[in-house]
Amino acid sequence: MKQSFLFISCEEAKHICDKAQYGEASTWEHIKLTIRLAYCRITQKYSKQNEKLTESINKAEVKCLNAEERNKIENQFKEELAKQQQNN
Amino acid sequence: MPNHTIDPNNWVKLYSDYLFNYTITRVNDREIAQDLISETFLAGLKSMANFKGEASERTWLISILKRKIIDYYRKINSNKGKAEVRMGYINSDDDEGDWLEERVADPFDKTAEDSIENSELGDAIYDCLGKLPEKQADVFKMKTILGYDTETICNELDITASNLWVIIHRARTALADCMEENWF
Numbered sequence: 001m002k003q004s005f006l007f008i009s010c011e012e013a014k015h016i017c018d019k020a021q022y023g024e025a026s027t028w029e030h031i032k033l034t035i036r037l038a039y040c041r042i043t044q045k046y047s048k049q050n051e052k053l054t055e056s057i058n059k060a061e062v063k064c065l066n067a068e069e070r071n072k073i074e075n076q077f078k079e080e081l082a083k084q085q086q087n088n
Numbered sequence: 089m090p091n092h093t094i095d096p097n098n099w100v101k102l103y104s105d106y107l108f109n110y111t112i113t114r115v116n117d118r119e120i121a122q123d124l125i126s127e128t129f130l131a132g133l134k135s136m137a138n139f140k141g142e143a144s145e146r147t148w149l150i151s152i153l154k155r156k157i158i159d160y161y162r163k164i165n166s167n168k169g170k171a172e173v174r175m176g177y178i179n180s181d182d183d184e185g186d187w188l189e190e191r192v193a194d195p196f197d198k199t200a201e202d203s204i205e206n207s208e209l210g211d212a213i214y215d216c217l218g219k220l221p222e223k224q225a226d227v228f229k230m231k232t233i234l235g236y237d238t239e240t241i242c243n244e245l246d247i248t249a250s251n252l253w254v255i256i257h258r259a260r261t262a263l264a265d266c267m268e269e270n271w272f
Contacts, residue, residue, distance in 0.1 A: 014257060015253060015257065018253060018256055018257050018260060019253070021260075022231065022232075024238070049264040049268070050260060050264065052264070052267075053260060053263055053264045053267060056209055056213065056267060056271070057213060057232060057233070059206060059209060060206050060207075060209040060210035060213055061113070061206065061210070062109055062210050062213050062214070062233050063108060063109050063112045063113075063233065064105040064108060064109060064229045064233045064234065065104055065105055065108050065122070066234055067244075069108075069118070069122055070100065070104055070105075072122070073100055073104055073122060073125060073126050073129070074100040074101075074104075076126050077096075077099070077100055077126065077129045077130070077133075080129075080130055080133060081096055081097070081133065084133055
């Protein structure tokens with residue numbers, strides 16, 4: 001089937017929806033997604049779930065270590081682990 | 089009957105982010121949180137013989153971390169607490185005025201219930217993140233929690249942008265399903 005200019009596939013809609021969660025979807029992509037959302041239940045469900053996940057992550061203010069911080073902890077711990085294994 | 093095993097070689101990889109999230113919500117300082125995690129791993133290493141296998145490694149490490157956090161607060165309170173108590177104006181002679189209003193909780197401030205709920209929500213998210221394949225979890229954390237841009241992640245992990253979005257899509261789908269099952 002010929003790809004339409006305005007009407008996108010469900011897969012593409014999900015991809016745009018993912019990008020939109022990170023503010024990386026263009027205005028044109030937003031328009032295409034909005035059109036798809038008007039009639040596709042699968043996209044509607046995915047979009048709703050995706051937004052809910054983003055809201056939860058923002059609400060929980062989840063944090064994690066960056067690579068440098070993790071490496072520092074790992075190196076310190078490895079030294080201690082090696083010492084302990086030598087002693088045993 | 090004990091059914092959990094212990095392997096410190098994987099602790100940092102498996103639990104450091106979970107412990108960090110747990111700690112940072114309680115001490116609100118990245119440096120202190122990292123120190124407490126390091127101390128927790130070291131204490132765990134020293135007391136490995138006490139691990140009975142009745143709880144998971146993560147639960148056991150969290151119980152050590154909780155004690156470390158309590159010790160941390162005890163330490164700072166013993167240093168500062170006494171001086172601060174004397175600074176309170178409740179016993180002061182000139183306490184007329186707006187003191188009562190100043191003591192009323194700010195309705196726009198976060199309540200204790202909100203904080204508890206948010207920290208439980210964070211734990212639930214980390215439970216679900218722990219079920220993802222390692223690469224998916226790493227990419228998701230870099231993109232969503234650390235807020236790195238697409239190019240930086242692609243360079244660091246040597247993947248293309250389309251690979252990144254496929255990984256993000258799989259991670260988000262799995263996480264949303266897991267959260268649907270356990271939280272929403």
